[in-house]
Amino acid sequence: MAEEKKKHWAKAFSEAINLVTTIAAAVGLCGYGGWWLDQKYGTAPKFTVIGVLLGMATAIKVMWDRMMADQHKKDTK
């Protein structure tokens, strides 16, 4: 039981870190991609804005999926 708790703690800790860094990576990746396109085609700030919005939408989706997975686990218990 204690060992199981320890493993759940490790998983929860990793997933918490993962959630934060995945959100940051999604926003950063899309924002940078948009900025790169703007530099290439001289369209600033259109693609940067679109990229950041896409990144934020992905971040919301990642959080939503996480919440739904937790809810599903609770319901099946």
Add this chain to the structure above:
Amino acid sequence: MIFGMWDGALFHIGPIPVDHLVVTEWVIIALIGIIAFMATREMQSVPKGLQNAFEAIIIFTYDFFTQLMDEEHVAKKWAPLLTAFFLFILISNYSGLIPGAAHIAGFQPPTSNWNVTMTLAVITFFSVHVAGFSEHGGHYLHHFVSPSPLMLPLNLVEEVAHPLSLTVRLFGNIFGEEMVIAFLLFMAPFVVPAAIMGLSLLLGAIQAVVFTILSASYIAAAAGKGH
């Protein structure tokens, strides 16, 4: 050398440049290989010594990944890769604490370079999709357009964000730690860096555990019944 980090090739094998950290990686791989060889060269039905220790590690990792990944056959299939990740990252992280790290030619902690962490993350990326296809076949592609085809761009960004976050987190932590130690060694060479080095022991293990558990979670999610 740039502030505690070697820059450029150590030597060339024909036209191929060999970096300082590549040499360190070879040493780490050889070290793990030699220990594994010594543990398994004279296998006995009643294990003792190094064989006993290795069997205990294997049983622990199989149990750990089975609980983490929910499905035993998936855990058994991927535990060797995940255990190799853990051992390689742990020893790489700790290699930065050995006196002379980043100062002796050919001795550069591998995980303090983003090329290495990205390579590990790319292996995870492909492993996730191999696990998904091997468990679900062509039906695995359905999760990219789930719950609606409109979600395809978001799902694709998420797939790329996973390895990127694995890369940046491991590299950032180990590189930052190396920088702090190098700076402290320069400013106050005695006693003060010891505190950060003590903290590095903990951080090195945590980063190895986090990378391994997250890789296992991604593989389990791709191979799981949710798809």
